[in-house]
Amino acid sequence: MDKQKIIVGATGASGMPILVRCLELIRQNGKYESCLVMSRSARLTLEQETGLRAEEIYPLADKVLQEDQTGAGPASGTFPTKGMLIVPCSMKTLAGIHSGYGENLIQRAADVTMKEQRTLVLAVRETPLSPIHLRNMQELSMIPGVHIVPPMMTFYHKPKTIEEMTDHIAAKLLEHFGIEAEGYRRWQGI
Structure with a gap:
């Protein structure tokens, strides 16, 4: 059986350890494969936050495309995918998606995913949030299939390390694609 593709975009906001963990979790799941597209700013932020160069995480993806490859598969609705994850998603990228401005492959693929x-x-990723950020998120969240999932810390699962927090957020992002990460601890109630 063919694996389902998940397009993974990464932009220049903070949160690169979450990107790395998402790519690892997709690779571990035998039903999915990832197609990674990183912006120039994402590559710079990755190095600053993790000490890794983009070329060092490319092997975690099944396919790697460049943001200027606007004619690549993910730019077309006929390219079969399960969907798209943008982690982290900068407010610049959010604004581009909101306005339908397909400046690069990340924004174009997001536009195709929605249509x-x-x-x-x-x-x-941003804090504090401006009224413009909030408006863009609110309006996008009303489109079927769009999920706004800021990588917020949670404590109900009693994390002891930053890695546990990163794992939890990555699992939360990927559950929208039907990926159940091993060790993901959901809220059990009182």
Whole structure:
């Protein structure tokens, strides 16, 4: 059986350890494969936050495309995917997606994902949030299949390390595609 593709976009916002963990979790799941597209700013932020160069994480993806490859498969609705995850998603990228401005492959693929009504998960990163950020998120969240999932810390699962927090957020992002990460601890109630 063919694996389902998940397009993974990464932009220049903070949160690169979450990107790395998402790629690892997709690779571990035998039903999915990833197609990674990183912006120039994402590559710079990756190095700053993790000490890794983009070329060092490329092997975690099944396919790697460049942001200027606007004619690549993910730019077309006929390219079969389960959907798209943008982690982290900068407010610049969010604004581009909101306005339909397909400046690069990340924004174009997100636009295609929405028009085809596939799952689009945006791990938006900024704080504090301006009224413009909030408006863009609110309006996008009303589109079927779009999930706004800021990578917020949670404590109900009693994390002891930053890695446990990163794992939890990555699992939360990927559950929208039907990926159940091993060790993911959901809220059990009181």
